[in-house]
Amino acid sequence: SLSTLVNTDDVFSFGKYNPDSDIESLDELTEEPIDEQEVFEHPISLGALAVVSLPDILIEPSLPSIPDSPLRTVTVLITPTISHCSLATVIGLGVRVRLEQSLPSRFRVDVRIKEGTHSTADEVNKQLADKERVAAALENGTLMGVIGKMLETCK
Amino acid sequence: MEQIHKITLLSDLTPPSLERTWLSAPHPTLPLLATCSADKTVRVYSLTNFRLLSTISGGHKRSVRSAAWKPNTKENVLATGSFDATVGIWRNDEQEDEDEGDGQDRDPEEGWAFSVLLDGHDSEVKSVSWSSSGSLLATCSRDKSIWIWEDLEDGDNNFETVAVMQEHGGDVKCVSWHPVEECLASGSYDDTIRLWREDVDDWGQVACLRGHAGTVWCVDWEGEGGGSTTTTTIPAGGNSSQISAWKEKHARSARLVSCSDDRTVRIWRRQPKDHHQQYRPSDVPSIIRPTGLEEHWDEEAVLPTAHDLSIYTVAWSKASGRIASVGADGRIVVYEEQFTTSSDDPLQTTWTVIDSLPGAHGIYEINHVAWAKRADRGKQADEEVLITTADDGSVKVWLV
Numbered sequence: 001s002l003s004t005l006v007n008t009d010d011v012f013s014f015g016k017y018n019p020d021s022d023i024e025s026l027d028e029l030t031e032e033p034i035d036e037q038e039v040f041e042h043p044i045s046l047g048a049l050a051v052v053s054l055p056d057i058l059i060e061p062s063l064p065s066i067p068d069s070p071l072r073t074v075t076v077l078i079t080p081t082i083s084h085c086s087l088a089t090v091i092g093l094g095v096r097v098r099l100e101q102s103l104p105s106r107f108r109v110d111v112r113i114k115e116g117t118h119s120t121a122d123e124v125n126k127q128l129a130d131k132e133r134v135a136a137a138l139e140n141g142t143l144m145g146v147i148g149k150m151l152e153t154c155k
Numbered sequence: 156m157e158q159i160h161k162i163t164l165l166s167d168l169t170p171p172s173l174e175r176t177w178l179s180a181p182h183p184t185l186p187l188l189a190t191c192s193a194d195k196t197v198r199v200y201s202l203t204n205f206r207l208l209s210t211i212s213g214g215h216k217r218s219v220r221s222a223a224w225k226p227n228t229k230e231n232v233l234a235t236g237s238f239d240a241t242v243g244i245w246r247n248d249e250q251e252d253e254d255e256g257d258g259q260d261r262d263p264e265e266g267w268a269f270s271v272l273l274d275g276h277d278s279e280v281k282s283v284s285w286s287s288s289g290s291l292l293a294t295c296s297r298d299k300s301i302w303i304w305e306d307l308e309d310g311d312n313n314f315e316t317v318a319v320m321q322e323h324g325g326d327v328k329c330v331s332w333h334p335v336e337e338c339l340a341s342g343s344y345d346d347t348i349r350l351w352r353e354d355v356d357d358w359g360q361v362a363c364l365r366g367h368a369g370t371v372w373c374v375d376w377e378g379e380g381g382g383s384t385t386t387t388t389i390p391a392g393g394n395s396s397q398i399s400a401w402k403e404k405h406a407r408s409a410r411l412v413s414c415s416d417d418r419t420v421r422i423w424r425r426q427p428k429d430h431h432q433q434y435r436p437s438d439v440p441s442i443i444r445p446t447g448l449e450e451h452w453d454e455e456a457v458l459p460t461a462h463d464l465s466i467y468t469v470a471w472s473k474a475s476g477r478i479a480s481v482g483a484d485g486r487i488v489v490y491e492e493q494f495t496t497s498s499d500d501p502l503q504t505t506w507t508v509i510d511s512l513p514g515a516h517g518i519y520e521i522n523h524v525a526w527a528k529r530a531d532r533g534k535q536a537d538e539e540v541l542i543t544t545a546d547d548g549s550v551k552v553w554l555v
Contacts, residue, residue, distance in 0.1 A: 062463070062464070062484070063463050063484055063513070064463075065463065066513055066514075069513070069514070070518060071484075071485070071518060105518055105519065105546075105547070106518040108464070108483070126344075126370070129416070130326075130344070130370065131465070131467075131483070131520075132220075132279075132281065132326075132328070133297070133326070135175070135193070135218065135238075136217075136218075136238045136278075136279045136297070139217045139218060139238055
């Protein structure tokens with residue numbers, strides 16, 4: 001089973017923040033080395049786990065009331081492998097970060113859990129939609145390292 | 156057909172940050188603006204010529220999220236809140252030129268010195284706000300807490316922690332002091348707005364406002380009479396008896412505006428104490444809070460729907476009484492309050508959208524909006540400008 005690598009309540013940073021030392025937060029992360037290995041040395045890639053499937057990706061105008069607006073919203077629905085998957089938020093964050101880094105600025109990224117596939121979907125969706133939390137996560141080197149590793153097979 | 160807009164561009168601030176800029180804080184009295192950027196710096200611009208005066212760097216290790224000028228002081232003191240979990244206090248000993256700070260010959264770092272780092276929050280600091288007297292600084296964070304610090308003003312840069320409030324159930328996104336009273340409002344990821352006051356020696360929650368169906372990104376107070384010293388802004392279209400009744404009602408209450416991820420802007424009114432007590436059952440002894448500091452607040456209005464996506468900032472003009480809002484859809488919306496003619500209650504008002512400008516920063520999200528006194532050469536008496544701040548780092552100054 002997938003153990004808790006990250007507490008869903010505090011997923012966008014690991015424990016007490018210490019801006020002076022990324023080493024300290026690394027220490028906190030490696031306190032549970034087994035989890036990390038379980039997750040990231042999982043033999044099956046995210047792609048093979050069918051976390052995202054093609055019919056669950058939508059591209060729509062962001063502002064339907066303004067027909068000539070160039071803004072488009074890319075919606076990606078994620079299907080966790082099990083309904084209590086504790087990594088749903090990190091996986092979702094990874095998808096959001098990858099899309100934001102690859103798409104032009106006129107795209108708004110909306111990553112959500114597919115309805116009925118996760119026990120705490122609302123909570124996860126709220127975190128993934130929070131621009132400020134996502135921005136702060138991008139500045140967290142440790143978390144970005146975890147996400148980079150997770151997306152290694154998704155080139 | 157091209158729509159004619161009431162909101163028109165006056166100028167961009169140059170040169171801008173090239174990274175996401177979160178907020179722009181106008182100085183309370185001088186024509187200065189401080190902007191907070193993801194590049195970890197604060198830029199100070201002149202509102203006289205819209206050019207960069209100083210870049211303050213080296214204090215924060217991550218994005219600067221928020222900034223506020225200390226009011227009621229002769230020095231220039233700026234508080235900043237950062238994703239690095241700290242709050243910085245900066246001082247500028249040299250007086251900026253009020254009228255013709257052309258910024259040309261200035262060393263960009265000149266004058267600004269970092270005086271103290273307030274350490275206490277466990278994670279990103281989201282917002283900072285000074286009380287009107289300038290003696291109290293409120294800060295809030297993703298750690299769900301609000302801290303109140305007292306500037307001891309002992310010449311030694313000492314700040315004392317006065318209170319730590321942890322009632323919010325999620326990130327505290329914003330804090331804002333009442334324009335006169337020592338009453339603090341906060342908005343949160345837990346979808347609530349809370350109000351805080353000091354009771355003898357303890358700071359505590361005096362109200363919790365529910366109504367928003369998503370994160371409350373920002374709250375702002377209406378300009379407040381608070382006695383006879385300042386004038387209350389009056390809705391448009393009133394006759395003399397409506398205006399005097401309005402002033403009387405306002406002297407005994409207060410209003411707050413809030414905006415949310417739920418795409419609504421709401422107005423809340425504090426009910427006068429005596430009115431509230433009439434409805435309190437007298438046979439129930441109040442054990443929990445014997446001094447009865449609790450306040451009764453009502454949702455007074457939901458402004459007309461004007462945004463398609465999250466609304467990040469709402470700003471209530473202390474001069475005109477107009478409200479402006481901005482958000483992820485890239486619009487600037489300005490609302491105005493008017494007396495309703497067709498109501499039994501002579502003090503009934505309605506809010507209308509006087510302009511909605513889409514794509515104000517092109518394809519970029521607008522993170523912040525603020526009202527400021529116009530200070531460039533074209534100014535007319537008491538004219539105001541709107542200042543908007545966007546994801547691409549651009550900061551624009553608008554006339555309405």
